[in-house]
Amino acid sequence: MNPVTRKSTRHVNQNEGLIFEKSSPGKAAWRLPQSDVPEVDAGKLLGSAERKTLGSMPEVSEIEIIRHFTRLSTWNYAIDLGMYPLGSCTMKYNPRVNEVVARLEGLANGHPYLPESIAQGALRIMKSLSDCLIEITGMDAITLQPAAGAHGELTGLLMVRAFHESKGSPRKKILIPDSAHGTNPATAATAGYAVENLKSNTAGMVDVAALTSQMNEDVAALMLTNPNTLGVFEQDIHKIADLMHAKGGLLYMDGANMNALVGKVRPGDFGVDVMHLNLHKTFSTPHGGGGPGSGPVAVKRTLEPYLPTPVLKENPDSTLAFDYDRPQSVGRVRAFYGNFGMFVRALAYIMANGPDGLRQTTEDAVLNANYIRKGLDGTYDLPYKTPTMHEVVFSDKLQAKKGVRTMDIAKRLIDYGFHPYTTAFPLIVPGALMIEPTESESIEELDLFVEAMRSIAREVDEDPQTVLQAPHTTRVSRLDETAAARKPNLRWKPAAS
Amino acid sequence: MRYLPKSPADRQSMLKAIGVQSIDDLFSPIPAEYRLKRDLKVPRQMAESEILDWFRERSRENGEGYATFLGAGAYSHYRPVIIDSLISRGEFLTAYTPYQAEISQGTLQSIFEFQSMICELTGMEVANASMYDGSTAAAEAVMMAVRLTGRRSVVAARTVHPEYREVLATYAFHQGMPLSEARFTGNGRVDLEALERSLTPDTACVLIQSPNFFGTIEDVNAVAELAHKHGALLVVAVAEALSLGIVVPPSQADVIAMEAQSFGVPLGFGGPYCGVIATREQYVRQMPGRLVGQNTDKTGKRGFVLNLATPEQHVRREKATSNICTNQALIALIVNIFMTIYGKTGLMELAKLNLAKADYGVRELGKLGKVLFSGAPRFNEFVIETEEDPATINTRLLEQKIVGGLPLRKFYPELGNAALWCCTETTSRKAIDSAASAIKQHGRREEVRDMEKVAL
Structure with a gap:
């Protein structure tokens, strides 16, 4: 086994059981304030609806809770610890001022049904963010309501559907390139559409000839990620848009990879009709171990009538209000107005950057990805030689000869102090290593990553078992996911007494 | 830009390592006619202190310091630090x-x-x-x-x-x-x-x-x-x-x-x-x-x-x-x-306190209007129907920095002048009493008007 390189070293991390295992009757981490109203008899008020016990809910003290969750936290990898090269996930730095402003009293404690006269602060934040996102995307109107990217996709497709219905028929199919993220086909199905696969050409881009033959009056829209999941900008984007529009179809853009474009090019300018953004990717809101996200959907003027209700409007006196009178709207996709706390953070990020910072961010993201590409080309197989933007996709073709697959390399990367890259897609690259460094990495961190990847490639040649058995330095080794799926244990239960 | 960990020299050496002249070369796959040749029209780059100031201003415009009786799917509960x-x-x-x-x-x-x-x-x-x-x-x-x-x-x-x-x-x-x-x-x-x-x-x-x-x-x-x-x-x-x-x-x-x-x-x-x-x-x-x-x-x-x-x-x-x-x-x-934190006993006690607050609320506010749906048990929300439009009552309450119950007409036109009130452990008896007296004022104003008529 090679000595692991400069970045990582072992350290003690402490064992910690389940919180239930620390519980014993009479311990408590709470105290209620003295009541200023008369006590009540719950049995009298609730009758048979009164609950008598909360079963085996835990009873622990405050210090135990602090230690419990602090110990658990040390078992996680996080951006704050190092690079997260997950392709198409845009794991960038989460600025701390965002967290501070989101916790300001009026913003954190504002009830969603506050009268609009005393909710102007929240409405102004939503309006300012909307204006910024419309400008960044080059679109005409926006909804902030969807709670995440996939929810935004659904909202966008419902609007596509409503648009076509207004012309007489919702149409039947959505075209999706074979390089797309899996949520695209899942969303199309949820919106009631059949999915038709669109093959990529040898450069990893949409095959315009295939699109020409597959595009007809049954196709409602093409769902395109641009740059696509190979990191390749669809150079024929104008032809693609024209082909769609000529047959009455719409061009949907999945904005997952918007971090390659902000300040450099606007989807609205290259023919996109509707697109979603991921505030938890491009706009730096924290991923939080899997959410909350936020997935605003921006549209061209033609789709504006179909935006979910309510829509923000400006009163003649320049105060802001919600407009609920939207007869052509697709309806509501979520209660209230969306993940407002994420709007606050995203707007703070845009303000911290300004136009120059946003452009520099995009440039650095593309610079970083190309630096890695250059550093690893040859060590790993690069199936598509087409120039790439903010991410790069290698394959495990060279390492597979030794029986080592992308997931093994990814797991070995953990021992070098990095989070793995994306392995699950794009499906058009068997054994994909999909790497997106984002702009948040310094040249030193990038060099460490390249060095780690090259070292692993050497290990594959000299000592493949080390890679196949990885990781070696974590609390737990690989867990058997298939056994877990066969006989799932999804909750703690008290031992039978 | 303070979030970006690179010096100009770093960028130059990286471009050199990649083998391109300038950053524009890396964006050449984007057809030139679509490339943005101007700054985005977004706010200029701001210092952290400026960002804080701007959002503090927005926070002040957003119900800061108001007591509220709003529930309806979003509840005000104490958050342990x-x-x-x-x-x-x-x-x-x-x-x-x-x-x-x-x-x-x-x-x-x-x-x-x-x-x-x-x-x-x-x-x-x-x-x-x-x-x-x-x-x-x-x-x-x-x-x-x-x-x-x-x-x-x-x-x-x-x-x-x-x-x-x-x-x-x-x-x-x-x-x-x-x-x-x-x-x-x-x-x-x-x-x-x-x-x-x-x-x-x-x-x-x-x-x-x-x-x-x-x-x-x-x-x-x-x-x-x-x-x-x-x-x-x-x-x-x-x-x-x-x-x-x-x-x-x-x-x-x-x-x-x-x-x-x-x-x-x-x-x-x-x-x-x-x-x-x-x-x-x-x-x-x-x-x-x-x-x-x-x-x-x-x-x-x-x-x-x-x-x-x-x-x-x-x-x-x-x-x-x-x-x-x-x-x-x-x-x-x-x-x-x-x-x-609350666990087995705390959640129950906390819920009981909510029950007590709502019970006090329904008694006090109920004296001034009709309590709807009293035939079934409730938790921490209740519906009061008043003679006066609840929106008018709420306008009076806002002057005392209190947000009254949610008028239900928008969602349930059939319920007329009814409003949905919520009392949790964060609702003080004082706020409930103030709300009650604001509802009462309607009656008093009517009385004053009647007396004025008599005087004329």
Whole structure:
């Protein structure tokens, strides 16, 4: 086994059981304030609806809770610890001022049904963010309501559907390139559409000839990620848009990879009709171990009538209000107005950057990805030689000869102090290593990553078992996911007494 | 730009290493005619202090310092301070979805504990790792019932949160699922006879909420019997999670769709919140969203891992059970910490205190108007019908920095001058008394006017 390189070293991390295992009757981490109203008899008020016990809910003290969750936290990898090269996930730095402003009293404690006269602060934040996102995307109107990217996709497709219905028929199919993220086909199905696969050409881009033959009056829209999941900008984007529009179809853009474009090019300018953004990717809101996200959907003027209700409007006196009178709207996709706390953070990020910072961010993201590409080309197989933007996709073709697959390399990367890259897609690259460094990495961190990847490639040649058995330095080794799926244990239960 | 860890010299040396002249070369794949040749029209780059100032100003314009009687699916509860200390740890805040189990055990174990406590509180056998919010959880639970029964239509009680019903209508309409509504009776509960009439052999499920939008606890037993008699499933939405501390959980339900915002999640003008779906073990494979399971590694050590990952979209694509990908992990962590803090005895005592506050509120405010739906038990919300338009009462209350109950006319025109009031442990007796005297002022003004008439 090679000595692991400069970045990582072992350290003690402490064992910690389940919180239930620390519980014993009479311990408590709470105290209620003295009541200023008369006590009540719950049995009298609730009758048979009164609950008598909360079963085996835990009873622990405050210090135990602090230690419990602090110990658990040390078992996680996080951006704050190092690079997260997950392709198409845009794991960038989460600025701390965002967290501070989101916790300001009026913003954190504002009830969603506050009268609009005393909710102007929240409405102004939503309006300012909307204006910024419309400008960044080059679109005409926006909804902030969807709670995440996939929810935004659904909202966008419902609007596509409503648009076509207004012309007489919702149409039947959505075209999706074979390089797309899996949520695209899942969303199309949820919106009631059949999915038709669109093959990529040898450069990893949409095959315009295939699109020409597959595009007809049954196709409602093409769902395109641009740059696509190979990191390749669809150079024929104008032809693609024209082909769609000529047959009455719409061009949907999945904005997952918007971090390659902000300040450099606007989807609205290259023919996109509707697109979603991921505030938890491009706009730096924290991923939080899997959410909350936020997935605003921006549209061209033609789709504006179909935006979910309510829509923000400006009163003649320049105060802001919600407009609920939207007869052509697709309806509501979520209660209230969306993940407002994420709007606050995203707007703070845009303000911290300004136009120059946003452009520099995009440039650095593309610079970083190309630096890695250059550093690893040859060590790993690069199936598509087409120039790439903010991410790069290698394959495990060279390492597979030794029986080592992308997931093994990814797991070995953990021992070098990095989070793995994306392995699950794009499906058009068997054994994909999909790497997106984002702009948040310094040249030193990038060099460490390249060095780690090259070292692993050497290990594959000299000592493949080390890679196949990885990781070696974590609390737990690989867990058997298939056994877990066969006989799932999804909750703690008290031992039978 | 202060978030970017590069010097100009770094950038130059990287360009050189890549073998290009300038950064523009890396953007050459973008056709020149589309490249933006100007600055984006967004606010100029600001210092941290300027950003803070701007948002402080917005915060002041947003109900700062107001006491509120608003509930209706978003509840004001005290948030113990250790919640924010713990969730601010970068290892939780800035971690990705725990697909790589070996370096995500913190998030995974925490979700496992969350699932376990949700099961304990709801009386269900399995719970998922969270959904976007209560409204989307309810819609997803209904779609789950459609998949489970192979039937297409849905009956929703009119006492379900109106915005939850709107979300369901959006999903149902585009899926071509017939959706009907069952009215309520004078006790504020769903009308069982009307409900039975709307059940057909095609009804996949009945959706109710308990406590419902009026704060009234539904007769879940009776509704469950009806639904099951007709081969339909029962989906129960719980919007006020704290009610589970003192109200028997709706465990006769087949699926529970919950909003856990009450458990330590800031009101935050409506989000992010934390939806959850809980159900019976036999239905787990049709449950959307992520699930964490306990397992062992090759040395026999306990570990946790994302389970039943096959429904997820990157594997199943268009055949996935749902398109949900990102959920609300950090908010689920808040909920988990809150449930741990209050635990077995605290949640019950806290719920009891809510019951007491609402009881005081309904007595005091009830003297000045008509308490609707008093024939059934309630948790911490109640409906008061006044002679005067509640919007006018609220305008008077705003002068005292109090936000009164939610006027119901917008959602329930049939209820006229009724408003939905909520009292939690954060509602002071003083605020309740002030609200009562504001309602009373109407009467006094009338008296004054009458006396003026006499004097003339």
